[in-house]
Amino acid sequence: MNWPQLLVTVVTLGGIFGVVTLALNLQYARGGMINFGIVAYFAIGAYVYAIVTQRGPIGLDQYRFGFDWPWWSGLILAGIAALLFAALTGWPTLRLRGEYLALTTFAFAEVLHSLLLNERRIGNGTVGLANVDRPFSDWGPIEEKYVFAAAAALLLVLTLLAFRRLLSSPYGRALDAIRDDETAALAVGKAAERLRREVFLISAIPVGVAGAVYAMYTTLAQPSLFTAEITFFVWIALVLGGERSLYGVVLGTLGLVLFEEVVRAWPFETVRSAQIAASAEHVLTGLVFIAVLRYQPFQRTVSRLRVAP
Amino acid sequence: MTAIAGQPRERRALLEAAGISKRFAGLQAVGGSEGLSFDVFAGEFVGLIGPNGAGKSTTFDLLSGVLRSDSGAVTFDGRDVTEADPHMHARYGIGRTFQTPRSFESMTVLQNVVAGATNPGERLGAAFGRKWRGGERSATDAAKRILTRVGLADRASAPVSDLSGGELRMLEVARQLIRKPTLLLLDEPTAGVHPGLQDRLAALLRDIHREGMTLLVVEHNLHFLLALADHILVLAEGELIAQGTPADIRVDPVVVSAYLGSDSAA
Numbered sequence: 001m002n003w004p005q006l007l008v009t010v011v012t013l014g015g016i017f018g019v020v021t022l023a024l025n026l027q028y029a030r031g032g033m034i035n036f037g038i039v040a041y042f043a044i045g046a047y048v049y050a051i052v053t054q055r056g057p058i059g060l061d062q063y064r065f066g067f068d069w070p071w072w073s074g075l076i077l078a079g080i081a082a083l084l085f086a087a088l089t090g091w092p093t094l095r096l097r098g099e100y101l102a103l104t105t106f107a108f109a110e111v112l113h114s115l116l117l118n119e120r121r122i123g124n125g126t127v128g129l130a131n132v133d134r135p136f137s138d139w140g141p142i143e144e145k146y147v148f149a150a151a152a153a154l155l156l157v158l159t160l161l162a163f164r165r166l167l168s169s170p171y172g173r174a175l176d177a178i179r180d181d182e183t184a185a186l187a188v189g190k191a192a193e194r195l196r197r198e199v200f201l202i203s204a205i206p207v208g209v210a211g212a213v214y215a216m217y218t219t220l221a222q223p224s225l226f227t228a229e230i231t232f233f234v235w236i237a238l239v240l241g242g243e244r245s246l247y248g249v250v251l252g253t254l255g256l257v258l259f260e261e262v263v264r265a266w267p268f269e270t271v272r273s274a275q276i277a278a279s280a281e282h283v284l285t286g287l288v289f290i291a292v293l294r295y296q297p298f299q300r301t302v303s304r305l306r307v308a309p
Numbered sequence: 310m311t312a313i314a315g316q317p318r319e320r321r322a323l324l325e326a327a328g329i330s331k332r333f334a335g336l337q338a339v340g341g342s343e344g345l346s347f348d349v350f351a352g353e354f355v356g357l358i359g360p361n362g363a364g365k366s367t368t369f370d371l372l373s374g375v376l377r378s379d380s381g382a383v384t385f386d387g388r389d390v391t392e393a394d395p396h397m398h399a400r401y402g403i404g405r406t407f408q409t410p411r412s413f414e415s416m417t418v419l420q421n422v423v424a425g426a427t428n429p430g431e432r433l434g435a436a437f438g439r440k441w442r443g444g445e446r447s448a449t450d451a452a453k454r455i456l457t458r459v460g461l462a463d464r465a466s467a468p469v470s471d472l473s474g475g476e477l478r479m480l481e482v483a484r485q486l487i488r489k490p491t492l493l494l495l496d497e498p499t500a501g502v503h504p505g506l507q508d509r510l511a512a513l514l515r516d517i518h519r520e521g522m523t524l525l526v527v528e529h530n531l532h533f534l535l536a537l538a539d540h541i542l543v544l545a546e547g548e549l550i551a552q553g554t555p556a557d558i559r560v561d562p563v564v565v566s567a568y569l570g571s572d573s574a575a
Contacts, residue, residue: 162437170428170445171436177413177424183375184411188425188484189399198433244415 006258006265008149012217013261014254015152019159019210021234021253022246023203026163029243030172031199032179033094034102036231037109041204043116043226044085045078045211047123050221052077053133062120063129071135075212082208083201090200094193109231116223128222132215148217155213156250159206164246175199236285240292259285322348323523324403324492328381329371329391330547331364339364339371341548344381349492354514354524356534356555359544360567365527366408368544369494372525373405374398386491400427404490408497408527410477412469418480419465422452425484451487459483460509475502479510486517493517495526499533511537535559543567 020042027033052074054066093104116123123129136147166172177185178192186192215221233256241252263281268274325348330340339345345368349355357365370376372383374395382391385401393401413421426448430441456462459479464472472480478498485493498514499507507530514537518524528534535541535555543551543558545567551558558564 166433166436169436170430170441171433173416173420173424174431176415180413180415181411183395183407184413184481184484185424186375186395187373187399187405187407187411188488189396189427190431191396193394195431202433 001262001265001267005145006261008145009261010254010258011149012145012152014250014257015149015154015156016210016214016217017230017234017237017257018156018250018253019206020230021237021241021249022156022159022163023207024234024238025243025246025249026167026199026203028238030167030175030179031196031203032097032182033196033200034098035105035200036102036228036235037089037105037107038207038234039226039228039230040089040105040109040112041082041085041207042211042214042230043109043112043221043223045082045208046215046221046226047116047129047211048081048208049074049078049212049215050123050129050132054129054131061124062127063124064121071133071216074133075209078208078212079205080208082204082211085208086201086204090197094197094200106228106231109228113223113226116226123221123223126223128220128225129215130220130222132219132221134216134219136216148213152213152217155206155209160246160250162206167246171195236289239289256285320350322384323351323353323386324349324372324525325384326368326372326381327384329368329378329383330380331367331371331376332379337547338367339547340378340380341546345544345547345549346381347542347549347552349523349525351491351523352518352521353540354518354538355526356538356541357525357527357544358529358531358534358541358558362546363544364547365544366496367547369405369496369527372398373403373494399488399490402491403494404485404488404492405494406478406481406485406496406498408500410474410481412472412477412480412484414469417466417468418461418472419449419452419456421469421480422455422483422487423448425487426451427488448487452483455483455486458486459513460506475506478502479506482510482513490522492523492525495524495528497527497529499528499530507533 020038024035024038027035051065052067052069053071055068056066057063089105089108093101093108096104117126119125134144136144136151167175174185174190175195177190178195182192218225234253237253237256238249240256241250242248260281263277266277268277327346328344330344331338357368359365367376371378374390374393374397378391382389384390385403388401390398390401413424416424428441428444428448429435430444435441453462453465456465459482461476461479461483464476469477469480482495482498498510502510511533514524526534526538535558538555541553541555541558542549543564550567551561551564553561
């Protein structure tokens with residue numbers, strides 16, 4: 001097995017998905033919102049990046065828009081588009097709670113997925129946008145894969161620092177108060193609805209940017225890349241890492257990506273053994289997931305640390 | 310004759326409930342046919358009493374915006390707050406505690422009190438800056454002083470799950486005191502509180518009332534409340550059946566009958 005290559009892949013994908021898990025952590029563990037459609041904001045970022053940076057349609061292309069703008073404008077617009085999509089979906093859904101919000105956000109993501117599949121003028125339907133601009137290919141002597149790993153890691157660190165700053169301020173404490181007991185928080189003047197709405201919106205921005213980096217990395221924006229599987233992947237990473245800790249969330253995502261990449265990259269002798277390993281990957285992930293839910297080791301550690309005098 | 314028709318109080322009302330009412334699943338919880346009306350004057354210590362199911366806590370929910378009244382209006386300090394959200398009630402200066410004490414379980418006792426204060430850093434733009442740090446320091450200092458005042462200074466760094474029922478009630482009061490509300494609504498502050506702590510609570514309420522805070526207190530412990538309050542409102546089946554001074558209320562046969570039962574009245 002090529003371990004250096006594997007580690008570069010883990011850092012790149014771990015960085016990209018770590019950003020999504022951090023956003024989910026902010027929404028769920030701090031804002032108390034269950035978002036089962038987070039893949040939609042990721043997909044929006046990827047598609048907007050692809051549309052903004054690609055050339056106009058030629059030949060058999062069925063998409064209508066391609067602006068050929070520089071990569072950085074694609075990144076910025078990916079974040080803005082995710083924010084706007086969060087505003088659009090948040091407006092009717094954020095009055096809902098618990099499983100109702102979960103189902104509604106899931107439905108929004110499925111609607112978007114269906115739209116991308118069937119409306120070919122957006123992104124070529126099932127074929128997708130296959131020539132996404134990869135800006136780091138001509139960046140001097142450093143190999144492209146390292147630049148991507150560094151970019152993903154940088155995005156992850158910036159998101160982590162921004163969220164940490166937010167959560168360690170009175171804003172974060174107000175969010176915790178609302179999550180712990182909304183009625184009591186309202187009784188001391190906390191604007192629960194505004195804070196939840198803001199958290200929903202701002203957490204969508206890095207998810208959109210991560211979607212853009214993912215599209216760059218894969219050079220592809222295709223509906224099959226943006227299914228509910230991504231939503232559940234980041235949810236598992238969130239629970240594995242411990243929902244109360246930003247660092248735990250990052251470690252959970254990196255661990256899960258490493259686990260999947262090792263199974264994928266393992267040099268199996270036969271097709272049959274590779275199939276068994278693929279199944280075992282899901283079984284093992286499930287068992288670890290159940291064990292973490294049962295024993296909650298991260299939550300216990302965090303709560304012990306928090307109340308230490 | 311009940312004390313309702315007693316002496317009119319001439320001062321300006323801080324809180325005016327005018328014809329408020331609430332129905333749950335067709336049943337009238339508060340208000341009766343004409344709605345519930347009463348005034349609380351600035352600087353008063355008002356007790357709200359009545360038998361179980363009289364609608365006292367529902368009245369508190371209507372006054373603090375947790376529930377919206379089906380009719381009538383609530384005016385606080387000259388402002389109509391009938392339709393205002395509960396967090397706006399708090400910002401206008403109406404603080405409240407709950408029948409079952411509520412707290413922020415992921416925080417320590419001190420953090421619970423600091424969380425009661427409003428800090429500019431609770432706004433998204435300001436949270437990323439540093440200007441909130443000064444407010445945070447002064448809120449922490451104020452919280453420590455208040456914890457000393459309510460007798461919880463030695464529990465400041467404890468998780469709230471370590472507190473007894475009575476201490477949780479004191480913590481709720483502390484979390485409101487840091488906001489310096491103009492009007493404080495206390496819902497059953499002595500319920501589940503041992504006698505020693507009740508004495509400390511009585512002294513605290515006396516002190517904050519003397520300092521100018523207006524209090525409206527729902528309480529089953531009449532001995533406790535009648536010793537402290539200036540004015541008593543009596544609810545039965547959602548309607549105001551009497552009001553007056555504690556001395557008036559003690560001897561009012563309607564109150565004795567409705568609140569304590571007909572045997573006691575006799």
